[in-house]
Every structure is written in C-alpha cells, then in structure tokens.
Amino acid sequence: MNTVDIIGYAAMIALMLSFTMKDIYKLRIINTVGCILFVIYGFMLDSWPIVITNAFITIVNFYHLTKRNN
Numbered sequence: 001m002n003t004v005d006i007i008g009y010a011a012m013i014a015l016m017l018s019f020t021m022k023d024i025y026k027l028r029i030i031n032t033v034g035c036i037l038f039v040i041y042g043f044m045l046d047s048w049p050i051v052i053t054n055a056f057i058t059i060v061n062f063y064h065l066t067k068r069n070n
Contacts, residue, residue, distance in 0.1 A: 004044045011037035025065070032061040 014034030021027040035054040042050030 004041065007037055007044065008041045011035075011041055028061045028065050032058055032065070035061065 011034050014030055014037060018027050018031035018034060021030060035058040038054040039051050039058065042048070042054065
C-alpha cells in the first residue's frame with residue numbers, strides 16, 4: 001500500500017465515521033477532515049472532480065461551523 005492509498009482510505013474512513021455521528025457539530029468536523037483528505041487525494045491522483053467536490057463540501061462545512069459559533 002502506498003501513500004496515496006493510505007490517504008484515500010483515511011479519507012473514506014473519516015467520511016463514513018462522520019455519518020455515524022448524532023451531533024451535527026461533530027459530524028461537520030469529522031466530515032471536514034475527510035473532505036480535506038479527499039482534496040489531497042484528488043490532487044495526488046490529478047482528479048479534479050474529487051478535488052472540486054470535496055473542496056466545495058469543506059467550504060460549506062466551514063460556513064456552517066462558523067455560523068453556529070456566532
């Protein structure tokens with residue numbers, strides 16, 4: 001297993017774990033970590049659909065996380 005695979009599996013696990021959370025704040029935090037890992041994974045694979053989709057989801061998560069704290 002190489003570094004790209006490890007990052008991909010870590011991203012997959014973080015995203016799947018995030019959807020088991022009952023607390024929406026924890027869900028968004030863990031989901032954001034997974035999405036950031038997927039952005040890195042997408043860059044490593046030169047796969048723009050993965051990068052764009054997960055970057056967008058990361059921005060949405062950050063928006064909702066900061067909106068909640070205000």
